[in-house]
Amino acid sequence: MFNQRSISYRGGRWATAIGLSVVLSFAQQAHAQEGTPDYLHATQRWLDEAVSNIRPTESVPLRMQVVLGELDRRLQLAPCARVEPYIPVGTQLWGKTRLGLRCLEGVSRWNVFLPITIRAFGTAWVLKSHVLPGTVLTEDDAIEAEVDWAEERTPVMANQSQWVGQVASRTLPAGQALRAGMTRAAQVFQSGSQVRVVAQGAGFQITSAGQAMSAGVVGQSARVKLDNGRVLTGVVVDSRTVRLDI
Template sequence: MARERALAVAPEARVEVQVGRLDPAWRLAPCSRVAAFAPPGVPAAGRTRVGLRCEQGPKAWKVTVPVAVALWQAAPVLRQALPAGTTLEAAHLMEAEVDLGSGREPPWPAARLLGRQLQRPLEAGEAVRPADLRARQWFAAGEVVQVVAEGEGWRITTAGQALSPGLEGQWARVRTEGGRVLTGQPVGERLMRVAP
């Protein structure tokens, strides 16, 4: 099943669509009203598919057509080629038009990139995407960690000892002073958030 990607598209984004061809072996009945639809589980951009169905004709039919959807929008790219391990600074970035749908994930805005380290080398002009960055380690196993649970109108905090490293985007475990083991998401320096 294809993973859905949420793309934040600006109103000034430029969209380019290249429609593929129907299989010439298909023998579709004539249709006076064809409707397009998005098949479930397909991405909205990049190489994808659009569904077509006959809504008014002698025989109902439904097919999918390959399409390539490019969403061009200004995003930060690298001014020059950089090796893995480089800590990104404002001087490394410039704005250029980028196809948001060309990678597995959309590029991040500059504010989220500054101070992050590259996981792999990137070429000049490449947009920086989340997979290109090293995960931050917010705490090490054995460190004292603040654990937070919050909801609408309330917030609970406690302290505990990390049983595993707190890596960004991964689950971590913390043992509280009372001996309870909590699992949550590392979100900052010696800080873990748990679901209420």
């Protein structure tokens, strides 16, 4: 039997470490009965409250949903007066995961794991069509649509600036929500290209010409040979600029 309930909230911090931040205090009288045991109803309420504290990095509204799975039907749990839910070490309340349940007051102490699914529905950028590796993404390649952010562990790229101008790092199917790791920075110049070298320091800036000694990718390091023959390493700013921090 599955129980589910949705909670809506607006953003703040994301849930990468939520498993460590939820308060693990819970006490509930639990009695075996026909249908769903009382402690599972209480566990549902406890989880609903826990996921309401989840906040994404981006200020995007998410609609949270908690779905309880089933305990192994072969389990024969002894009656328990107090069942405590807890988050197993290393577990996150995100996507398909599990929750621990342990009997604290009963004839027989038991400890079981309940499968659960945490869903987080919100707006994301979704590809309109199939994209091949090496394709430079433009604004026209994706549209906004509601997806389950928690369907995968890697974070959603919620802002266009995170993927526009980037290169697809692998084949991406139509309907795929853009997530971290699916794109990489584009190469903006090749080894041998003429570039502008900008040396910056405290209160000064010097500009000179140079020749790229390696390919240039925005945000990454590249080697540049100056007119005087010196070879220095700087950070690629754009298609014709390398910055040297002094």
